[in-house]
Amino acid sequence: MTQIAFTESDERQELRKAVARLASKFGREWFTEKARAGEKTTELWLEIGKNGYLGINIPEEYGGGGGGIGDIAAVCEELAAQGCPLLLMVVSPAICGTIISRYGTEDQKQRWLPGICDGTGTMAFAITEPDAGTNTHNITTTARKDGDEWVLNGRKIYISGVDEAENVLVVARAEDARTGKVKPVLFVVPTDAAGFEYNAIPMEIVSPELQFTVFMDDVRLPADAIVGDEDGGLVQLFAGLNPERIMAASFSTGLARFALDKAAQYAKERTVFKEPIGAHQAIAHPLAQSHIEIEMARLMTQKAAALYDAGDDMGAGEAANMAKYAAAEAACAAADRAVHTHGGNGITQEYGMAGLLVATRAGRIAPVSREMILNFVAMHSLGLPKSY
Structure with a gap:
């Protein structure tokens, strides 16, 4: 049986110190000033990317650090500990980066992962819906085939940082031609796609990262917008x-x-x-x-x-x-x-x-x-x- 160490390596500890030093140059006062002024923390985000911390969990051949989820989690924690909690750290490199790294085609990895790593191609994640809530089996955003394309229709809510993202990884449901049952399918949707709209939700949280309601009305996507196997479930x-x-x-x-x-x-x-x-x-x-x-x-x-x-x-x-x-x-x-x-x-x-x-x-x-x-x-x- 393989033994797994739960204590952190010296390398991970040094990573924490380096991220803390970087974040401390910005600090809580800077973060809240940005939030209250309706401004973004892009300067910090790009600095994290430039230093190699943003994509530390993504394979090196795509611009990442080749580390694991423990490394990117350490980066996330140290940023928050310095008063600069970045919610998109959870979304872009950890959720989207992990899924694309594991299930994307070589072309998809080359297309999307470098931007996730350096911060210039941030990706949001959309699963939550107004009438589904915690029950992800009840999502109603649909994807139907139309020739070589897919057409998406639906609504998502509480989607973080859409205004800062180039793309959104959307969870939709498609009908299985063999069984007639619906199945979850993952699509990368450009935020400037025709039929894709989003509105900010007024929140009490003091954060530069906003929450959005997303509307998809006949958003047309090419076949290669699917991440992973269409039947992967x-x-x-x-x-x-x-x-x-x-x-x-x-x-x-x-x-x-x-x-x-x-x-x-x-x-x-x-x-x-x-x-x-x-x-x-x-x-x-x-x-x-x-x-x-x-x-x-x-x-x-x-x-x-x-x-x-x-x-x-x-x-x-x-x-x-x-x-x-x-x-x-x-x-x-x-x-x-x-x-x-x-x-x-x-x-x-x-x-x-x-x-x-x-x-x-x-x-x-x-x-x-x-x-x-x-x-x-x-x-x-x-x-x-x-x-x-």
């Missing part, structure tokens, strides 16, 4: 969903670390009743508890990444779901404790803590809700009857 889709959960966990633990670091620093400096507030257990214990929760979530995330990179898809699926759950819970608690540690200052824009409450809360909902993860664990880990 859910296996191809799930190849991107385990990395998505691992990245979401890293996104959450990075935010949690940022919140905790700010809270701990404030608790050391803020003096009331003649001593720093951090000397009081009512402040110290919750922060210590958050540190423990964050480190446990990070360890589970590292385990999930190690299992995925070792090719253990079943083990990685369980660990990735657990990591995402643990990280989101740790992040929500850390943000809440950070706000409380700051007292009244915790709800001012100056200290920037209150915005983390919404940002971390999103981790409990997306990309899969905590309740669906509990369903998964109950059914697959404990062998309990399916409840939905």
